Amino acid sequence: MTVTMAAALNTALRDAMREDDSVVIYGEDVGTLGGVFRITDGLQAEFGAERCFDSPVSESGIVGTAVGMALYGLRPVVEMQFDGFSYPALDQVISHVAKYRNRTRGRVGLPMTIRMPYGGGIGAVEHHSESPEAYYSHTAGLTVVSPGTPGDAYSLLRSALAHPDPVVFLEPKRRYWMKEEVELPVSGEPIGRALVRRAGATATLIAYGPMVATALEAAEAAVAEGWDVEVIDVRTLTPLDLDTLAASATKTGRAVVVHEAPRFAGYGAEIAAALTERVFGHLAAPVLRVTGFDLPYPPAKIEHHFLPGVDRILDAVARALEY
Amino acid sequence: MSVTTGRAAPSGAAGESSRINATWQEVAADGGLAAPAHHDLALDHTQLRSLYRLMALSRRVDRQAINLTRQGALGVFASSQGQEAAQVGAVFALDDEDWLFPSYRDSVATFARGVDIVEVLALFQGSWHCGFDPYRYRVAPQTTPVATQALHATGLAMAARMRGDPIVALTLFGEGAASEGDAHEAMNMAGVYQAPVVFLVQNNQYAISVPVSRQTRTESIALRAPGCGMPGVRVDGNDVLSVYGAVRAAVDRARAGGGPTLVEAVTYRLEAHTTADDETRYRNADEVATWRANDPVQRFAQTLRDLGVLDDALTAEVEAEGEELAARMRDSLFGAPAGDPREMFEHVYATPTPALNEQRALLDGELSAEGDA
Ligand SMILES: Cc1ncc(C[n+]2csc(CCOP(=O)(O)OP(=O)(O)O)c2C)c(N)n1
Secondary structure, three states, X not given: OEEEHHHHHHHHHHHHHHHOOOEXXXXXXXXXXXXXXXXXXXXXXXXXXXXXXXXXXXXXXXXXXXXXXXXXXXXXXXXXXXXXXXXXXXXXXHHHHOXXXXXXXXOXXXXXXXXXXXXXXXXXXXXXXXXXXXXXXXXOOOEEEXXXXXXXXXXXXXXXXXXXXXXXXXXEXXXXXXXXXXXXXXXXXXXXXXXXXXXXXXXXXXXXXXXXXXXXXXXXXXXXHOOOEEEEEOOEEEOOOHHHXXXXXXXXXXXXXXXXXXXXXXXXXXXXXXXXXXXXXXXXXXXXXXEEOOOOOOOHHHHHHHOOOHHHHHHHHHHHHHO | OOOOOHHHOOOOOXXXXXXXXXXXXXXXXXXXXXXXXXXXXXXEHHHHXXXXXXXXXXXXXXHHHHHHHHOOOOOOOOOOXXXXXXXXXXXHOOOOOOEXXXXXXXXXXXXXOOOOHHHHOHHHHOOOOOOOOHHHHOEOOOEOOOOHHHHHHHHHHHHHHHHOOOOOEEEEEEOOHHHOHHHHHHHHXXXXXXXXXXXXXXXXXXXXXXXXXXXXXXXXXXXXXXXXXOOEEEEEOOOHXXXXXXXXXXXXXXXXXXXXXXXXXXXXXXXXXXXXXXXXXXXXXXXXXXXXXXOHHXXXXXXXXXXXXXXXXXXXXXXXXXXHXXXXXXXXXXXXXXXXXXXXXXXXXXXXXHHHHHHHHHHHHHHHXXXXX
């Protein structure tokens, strides 16, 4: 069947709630309305307002209470309405969600999931197009996941909900309406595994979340240049599957990391450094980064100049090939 | 030796009882504080003696923790002295299956809940961030980012209510913490969902050096309760029976489905903020002396003597138990080994990541190099 990413996420939540009555969902507008992107559509009708309910506008409250619920044995799945509004909850995320297992010397794990629509490209007003993945990935104790396809959205969200540790689940909002032929339920590769989405020999593109589709598009366009580009979908930002990335970089000798977030101290810097440390001898060129610029996310009418597109990616591949 | 909390002796047990008075002020319909109202407490003499024992032992272990800090066995300590009535009285109002969410200030509350004092002090010793099993005692780890634990209490209470379990969560925080957004969010959400949680604000007059007048323009933190749709109560935090009574009423209401309560216990921190603080920079000795004259442990002892519940034999017995505890603290905390540093890798995730395994191997190398040196 043809499934959008939004529908895949919705189905994953529904299937998990059917299987496990400890799964509860709450957040701003997730109940009656079904979420501003309708990811929780119909869940309150099916499971009742005890298991899928609206919260006050209170991000720290949402995440902080989820800590208490998980401590009590529930599996809370909370929604941050937008990336830019996840920041009020950062203290709870960093000080408690990420640290609880460690603070308690392994006695209390928090099986909870924090979902949020993330990234740009939908013409939104300010604070609705942020890419906060570096904040979360830098925080030890969190598992950070971002799907690039509808099938992965389903299977990774199911894995997140079954995970023994807290997962920050970044949903690329510009891909909510992306379609894929896939039969649900689908079980994909587990959390912690990157995937080769397109095999190639000339260079490696490394992307996650919203940029997976863009990287694949660039790889197709590269054929005209005579380049056979491999595309890797990182899928799990923490823990990073460096083995898969290193194997590809070793094979092609050239790697380019792509993300929407600003470059400086961004997630791409980690990949570039890690690959350089691991497979320096196999690289024919430095690991290059194709990213947003080091500035606050721009207004909607000019955002396409900020976001990495096919041309910026191909330019980087060309530069890598010049070495 | 096990120190268990209050309700050990069921109320209505055969023991004798006296009419005991507790006093607190409720937030009135007009939003101000009502006149103090008196309430009879149903505590028999056995319970009063357990309460005394916990109060006296709390003082003793706190004093010993300060000593041990001065002698280098603990890195730092945040004393509860002066706040024993607030902490012990509140915890005494809990039943076994209830949960406590304390902060760094509440070592004595944690102790009164039954957590072994040596395990409590792991935080300040620096051997681990939390030295006890939260599930064993139904006590969450003591938090240091102020007010954050209030949300955990609300969340646990919401979960218990969803499950239909008659459980109450009690969280303690300071009047300084009450200014944090998390305190408000916790109380507001508890109001919205009618979560069975009790918020006990210990107004000890200072947030480190900053007086309560810089936390609120109002005369009581309890006045925030109506804004979150819950009853508010202000109580003399140095009167253990009144704290117990006010918190017990709130706990009973929460358990019966009546939702949360905010209780402000007005008290005073007799020691410096922590052993690293210089209190002379922000308060004078006269002020401290005035509050020392209102010492909650001595006050309670006097009340019990007047009631004929406390005699020299019991005082001596509890004192001996305190000395034994203090000696055990010294033995266990002094020169305690640091533990295996490799353990820092073990509790980050249920399964260590490849990166953590690599880093652990690095530390392994450093450790064996040290061993060889
Ligand atoms: C979020 C946060 N901000 C600042 C601090 C530093 N700090 C530690 S204790 C304290 C004062 C807290 O006062 P209060 O809540 O009244 O509690 P008390 O220490 O008096 O028991 C501050 C500012 C902290 N621990 N957490």
